[in-house]
Amino acid sequence: MPAYLCLAHRRPSRASCSDCGAPVCADCAVEAGGAPLCRECANRDHDLASLRSEGMEARLMLRRAGVRVRRVAGDPLIVRSGGMPVAFVVIVLTATLTATVAVLLAGAAESWGVSVALLGIVAAAVIGSGVRLLFGGTSTTAGVLAALLALTAVTLGSSLAQLDVASSGVVVAWRHLPGPPALDRATFAACYVLAAALAYRGAAGRRVR
Numbered sequence: 001m002p003a004y005l006c007l008a009h010r011r012p013s014r015a016s017c018s019d020c021g022a023p024v025c026a027d028c029a030v031e032a033g034g035a036p037l038c039r040e041c042a043n044r045d046h047d048l049a050s051l052r053s054e055g056m057e058a059r060l061m062l063r064r065a066g067v068r069v070r071r072v073a074g075d076p077l078i079v080r081s082g083g084m085p086v087a088f089v090v091i092v093l094t095a096t097l098t099a100t101v102a103v104l105l106a107g108a109a110e111s112w113g114v115s116v117a118l119l120g121i122v123a124a125a126v127i128g129s130g131v132r133l134l135f136g137g138t139s140t141t142a143g144v145l146a147a148l149l150a151l152t153a154v155t156l157g158s159s160l161a162q163l164d165v166a167s168s169g170v171v172v173a174w175r176h177l178p179g180p181p182a183l184d185r186a187t188f189a190a191c192y193v194l195a196a197a198l199a200y201r202g203a204a205g206r207r208v209r
């Protein structure tokens, strides 16, 4: 390969910019991942990188404010800044949230004589907001997670409501018919769908047009 003149320094050079191919000398070559870049290409890459990170910051700000924006690859799932480790938040806190809601649902259904599925609609809204708080903002992933958790909580709550618990706290038997009035299948299914939708909406955020 013949030597070319570096345009910036008028100095012969055998190296060339790995992007645009312009000859670069030792003084103007900028190392980027082991390959030399000329100053212009390095600056442009830098500008692109900062544009991308500004874009991500803007999306995160919107998600923290509860607005639903498309997540771009590389954006964090959990938008709380300086948040807790992902696995901890997702597993421990959401499991606690779901179990707590299920127990509350069963208890409320028992004392008010209302179906768990009906109460679950209210609980789902709570779960949606809860997951949104845990994630520190909105995201589609959080929405799907919230919907699944709401369905789990209602199902779990329904099962708990059917447990016949002795005063000692020992589970005696499964009651065949729960105390609260049973809903017909269609109403029951509608409650589930509504609960999932509310939970999703709470955690995924409002879509802006």
Ligand SMILES: [Zn+2]
Residues within 6 Å of the ligand: 017, 018, 019, 020, 021, 022, 037, 038, 039, 040, 041, 042
């Ligand atoms: Zn270049």
Ligand SMILES: [Zn+2]
Residues within 6 Å of the ligand: 006, 007, 008, 009, 010, 011, 024, 025, 026, 027, 028, 029
């Ligand atoms: Zn040069």
